[in-house]
Amino acid sequence: MAERAEHEDVSAPVAPGAARLRLLEAQGDDLPEPDVMRLALQQATAALGALGGFVHIRRKVAGSDELRLVTASGLPDAITHAWVSLPEGGDLPPVRAVHDGETHWAAGDRAGIGATGMIAVALPGGDGPLGALSLFTAEGGEPDPAQCSFLDAVGSWAAQRVGRFPDISRPREPAAAERASRLATDVGDPAQAPPRSAAERIAAERTARMGDLTSALSEALTAKDVVRATADHVLPPFGADGLVIEAIEGRRLHVVGSVGYAQDFLARHLDGISLESNTTVADVLRRRVPVFVESESAFVRLYPDLSYMTSSSGKNAWVFLPLVASGQPIGTCVISFSEPRGFSEADRTLLTAISGLVAQALERARLYDAEHSRAQSLQRGLLPRSLPSLPAVTAAARYLTAGRGASVGGDWYDLIPLSADRVALVVGDVMGHGITEAATMGRLRTAVHTLAGLELSPEEILTQLNDLVVELGDDYCATCLYAVFDPVSRICTFCRAGHPPPLIVSPDGTPQVPDIPANPPLGAAEPPFETRDVLLSEECLLVFFTDGLIRPAGEDIDEGIARLTRTTVSAVAQIPVFPQEGRPGGRERIDTLCDMIASTLLRDEARRDDDAALLIAHTRPTAATDVASWPLAEDPRAAAKAREHVRDQLAVWGLGELEAATELVVSELVGNAIRHAKGPLRLRLLRSRSLICEVYDGSLTTPRIRRATYTDEGGRGLYLIAALCRRWGARYLEEGKCLWAEQELQPAVQEWH
Structure with missing residues (x-):
């Protein structure tokens, strides 16, 4: 250790409680009563790490005693107003402290602020207690003896000085008038108080600043x-x-x-x-x-x-x-x-x-x-790290936390690839703030991914989510907007549960808020959920959001959507997100658009009392030349005809290297439909980043991979499909089902396409 001089200029250790008492005792005896009360309460609040507290003074009203509030600290006005006057005979700690002159503590949150209890000490006087100083404790049980002793000492200090004033029961001054009076006294305004020396003014100013600190x-x-x-x-x-x-x-x-x-x-x-x-x-x-x-x-x-x-x-x-x-x-x-x-x-x-x-x-x-x-790390881990790059949709998203002092929330968004280049877009909001809500959001997002992978319809997915939220308990509620975009038909199917509708912007900048049935929120709904199909233009922007984006300070939702619409149209006019003048659109432009909209709507962080999510998707249709479809007869010759269609179409697309594998896949899919399903049958091929083979039939029977033994003559078709394809599955329609399988395209083919 570095050598120190023999006589060091240091102070002796001072215990926190003792230091505060020395600070109080050092204050002048001529402090106004509001300053005395405020300083005592602030020191007591800080010493116990309390949420806040009150000082009440006893006074006579209509022949009976009551406790009148003279100052409060750390509590909102809505709480303070409820404690302005306390009649005698009650069971509250301040009343009991004044009644018997003892310290009283009671467990429980009596003000609805998350307190663990309330402690009150009497302000001793010659003819009985003058009043009480009370605090709402923040954690732990009853304050220990050292803390109670400190509160008694603070109460005695305040009572000694308050007792010098002839009218100790006057009502509390408004905060602004109180500060103005204190400031006038500090500077020696002759109209407000007698002149003070420079040292007295400095001491008074420091006292005031200590209260402000x-x-x-x-x-x-x-x-x-x-x-x-x-x-x-x-x-x-x-x-x-x-x-x-x-x-x-x-x-x-x-x-x-x-x-x-x-x-x-x-x-x-x-x-x-x-x-x-x-x-x-x-x-x-x-x-x-x-x-x-x-x-x-x-x-x-x-x-x-x-x-x-x-x-x-x-x-x-x-x-x-x-x-x-x-x-x-x-x-x-x-x-x-x-x-x-x-x-x-x-x-x-x-x-x-x-x-x-x-x-x-x-x-x-x-x-x-x-x-x-x-909490934020948990939430970031539950949200998508990045959005997938898909043939039919280019998307970007932003999640913005609530303003200063707010906990994390339960907003989420997602972009989920489905079969046949279809895309699921989802945005949701779990009501409330905190780690519990963030964890609930993660559960719902995981459930959406699982259900979407089963190719369930939007209304079925929200029905399952509703059951999940109901099982969580009555205290849980969530909103959700789920949509599925089909690039072949350009139809987007929307289903929403208590969530604001999306905004659709066409390439010419025309905005539209589609009329989608407003089902109740998840946890409060009674299925079935209503859906709405919307035919989109050749290209458009889908803007999904949570209410924290459009109502940062609780404004009307219609006004918020109107403001979002104006902001989005203005941003689209500045950023060419749609391909034009030889410049293709891209993820970077959608990212920039997201930033511009979010920063414009949520410019004032202090006004944000809720988190917000924004998801913008640029949709594109599948070109007609990349889709081929044929009806098939309901007889064994359908497989041969399907193979012929495949050979012809792959030759047109220049995908001859996939001919053998695709013929085998299509033969198995068609053969399975002929043996186990019913008509009408239809074959469809889609060329995208992969080659997609689809066979439609009129049955809802679900195909399953089963373990075939050495002596079985069948049961290996789906094994072959799984071996030849990147993925396969089934999705269900109103008139039947579709079996599909996707084969990888060579990188050179994808680049050419």
């Missing part, structure tokens, strides 16, 4: 928010211009955020410091004692081996604060100054208390960051 840290969600709040509320009152907050990861310190330092300095000297190193921050953490360094020369005396850091940092005074939360060191906070300066006892006490506030806020923020990161 506590509020800002209580609202900080991420570690970056903690750094920002500390920089905004700590550096100005002390005249500091540098800040570095580091957190322990493994056995090293890593920079969470900084102000006033160059990135190369942080990378070379601070980021990744070992806890066993001979550095100031590591030393501070080992001893858990703040170090106040008033000049560069003082730093060199304390840490001579680190003198090289002072010149490169550009700083001349430092405060090194250990960040300790839940009894464990979690990082350091370094506040620095460009000029040398001294630190009074009041400065040291205040900064020590600040370190406790920052430590608790940072610990909460890192837990949030870790959970949020895990």
Whole structure:
């Protein structure tokens, strides 16, 4: 360890609760009552890591006592309003604390904010309790004796100062008026308060800033928010211009955020410091004692081996604060100054208390960051890593998380290749936010893939999904839009369950919102689901989305769809996604279109209270020259006729090398239909990235591969098809079924095509 001078300029260790009490005791006795109450409540909230709390004062109303709210912290107005007045005789902890002057804790979430319990301490007075300070606890069980003792001390401190005011039961001032009054008092406005000395004004301003810091840290969600709040509320009152907050990861310190330092300095000297190193921050953490360094020369005396850091940092005074939360060191906070300066006892006490506030806020923020990161990783893993490149559809998608403070959601999208170059497009939204909803989304997406692979119709797939959501329980609900596009007929079959309809844009820029039956959401629907067939133009854009894209702040859905329509038409006019003027369309253009639409609709992140998904698909039909179809007679000669059709068509397409294998595949498919099905029979060939052979019949009987023994004369046809083809299967139609098989084309053939 670097040698330190014999007389070090450091403070003794200060327990977090003791530091806060010293901070309170250092405040002037002439603070206005609102400042007293607010400061006491903020310190109590921070010390216990509570969700928020109240201070109530006892007053007489119509001859009976009631508790009147005078200040609140960390709670929304909707909750605060319900606690403005508490009549005597109730069973709430504040009422019981005032009744018997004791500390009371009750388990349960009495405000609907996710609290584990509520604790209240009395504000002692000469003629009985003046009121009560109460907190909503965030985790664990009943606060331990040390925490209860600290709350009693805070309550006594507040009661001593509140007792000096003649009207302690006046209603709480509005927040804006309260701040204006405090500001006028701080600057010595003679119309508002008697003049104060410069020292008194500085002390009052610091007190106000401490209250603002506590509020800002209580609202900080991420570690970056903690750094920002500390920089905004700590550096100005002390005249500091540098800040570095580091957190322990493994056995090293890593920079969470900084102000006033160059990135190369942080990378070379601070980021990744070992806890066993001979550095100031590591030393501070080992001893858990703040170090106040008033000049560069003082730093060199304390840490001579680190003198090289002072010149490169550009700083001349430092405060090194250990960040300790839940009894464990979690990082350091370094506040620095460009000029040398001294630190009074009041400065040291205040900064020590600040370190406790920052430590608790940072610990909460890192837990949030870790959970949020895990949830987002889970969600990214459940969504498609990339969309497939298909002959009939070029698609791009975007998933945008909700704004600051919101959990992950259950939005998803997918593009699923089906037989005969058909494509399934799906978008859905699980109601709610959180890891549970993200996991439910993953289950539904997996189910959609499985059901689509069975070639079920859109209404059958949504029926199965509805049953799955119902089995999850009454608390689950989801919306879904499922569509199947057939490039041969250009018909797109839509089925939606509680989901917004898609937007269709033709090559000339004309938008259309198709009239698709609005079935109830999954989990609340009663099948059957209604579908709608829409004949698409030669080429078009299909725009699928979730309501988070069109209603970022809860606007009307019709207004949101109208805004999406205008945005999409404008974007299509700027980006030539359809082939024109000799320029082919492509995935890059669809990607750019996705980015433009999403950024336009969700420009303000703060207004996003829901995640959003956007899927845009450019559809293309199968050329008529790539499709050949023939009816077949219902007799054994049909197989021979089918082979003849195959030979002729493959010759036209220049695919003579596939003739033998295709004849065998078609013979087996036709023979299977003649032996086990009924007419009418039809053969169809499609040339795409693969050669697709289809045989249609009028039976719903499902073909199965079975294990044939050595003595069996049949049962090997499907084995042959599976060996010769990339994949095969069956899909079911209203009038029967289709057996299909796909053979790979040579790369040169695909390139030529």
